[in-house]
Amino acid sequence: MKQVVATALALLLLLFLLPLLLVRQDGPGTAQEGAVPTGELPIDRTVVTPARSEDAAVTVRVSIGDGEVLTLPLDKYLWRVVAAEMPASFEPEALKAQTVAARTYTLAKMGRTVQNHPDADVCTDINCCQAYIEPDQAAENWGENAQVYTAKISAAVADTDGVAALYDGAPIQAVFFSSAAGRTVDAVEVWGNAVPYLSGVDSPEGEEVPNYHSTASVPVEEFKRTLLAKVPQADLSGPPSGWFGETVRNSAGGVSSVTVGGAAVTGSALRELFSLRSANFTVTADESAVTFSVTGYGHGVGMSQYGANALARQGKTYEEILKWYYTGIELGRYSPAG
Secondary structure (H helix, E strand, O other): OHHHHHHHHHHHHHHHHHHHHHOOOOOOOOOOOOOOOOOOOOOOOOOOOOOOOOHHHOEEEEEEEOOEEEEEEHHHHHHHHHHHHOOOOOOHHHHHHHHHHHHHHHHHHOOOOOOOOOOOOEEOOOOOOOOOOOHHHHHHHHHHHHHHHHHHHHHHHHHOOOEEEEEOOEEOOOOEEOEOOOEOOOHHHHHOOOOOOOOOOEOOOOOOOOOOEEEEEEEHHHHHHHHHHHOOOOOOOOOHHHOEEEEEEOOOOOEEEEEEOOEEEEHHHHHHHOOOOEOOEEEEEOOOEEEEEEEOEEOOOOEEHHHHHHHHHOOOOHHHHHHHHOOOOEEEEOOOOO
């Protein structure tokens, strides 16, 4: 009899407690770690779809040599250009300025037929277009810094998405170079054409630039052979110490022209003939060699990359850096379709 009563009491207790055990515990702090999400959103919350990158909507045809042409979204192409053109260790604002310059340069090229790459918008030849590197090669070059540098350049592209440097509403010829000897050069002094936004400006880089000062020594016979092939009217019959005459310098202190063997030769021509890092040089000669002492690196027109980094360290934004080097420009959006 006692066993029957105990069983009955247990059944009654179970029936009483069962509804309580089945009540869902939704109060604050009661969610169980590792619970499977239901996939439902509160009715007062709106789903936001991220806006598509403007750069990703633009397609660039890139000639990589041997007749091969890659088709890339503009943002992917810009990553490869910036990784190749500017040290990833540079300040973020300098990398952004480089990105906008590269984007602008690319937009200005699109839609134009170029003899070097008629089937592509741009190529990877730095003597024609911009430098280029694949991400895996860049990562290999960066070693242990690969993850950080990859993210820095990705941020520079994303944070300037769609931004271009414009003059009268059109993308400028956003030329750039490595480092100046205190000042950039007017385009007219280098290429003979005046461009309003490519005027000479002060540039703050200096001794922090690797190989800021360099020397190139050319054996006398090699100098004679090379120069006379280009300037046959030069008289190099006397001692080398007497070959060089008056030097005319441009507004940035570089060599506009120098008299060699009685003939005027431009600084740009000498730079090209003897692979000098810039046209800002002095020259000496003796019986064994002609020696150039050079400052800076590049043609000197437009944005100095090391100058941009120096300005970024001073607290300048990428917008301020671009307007520093490209006189009178505006920053805005531009569609290559017009």
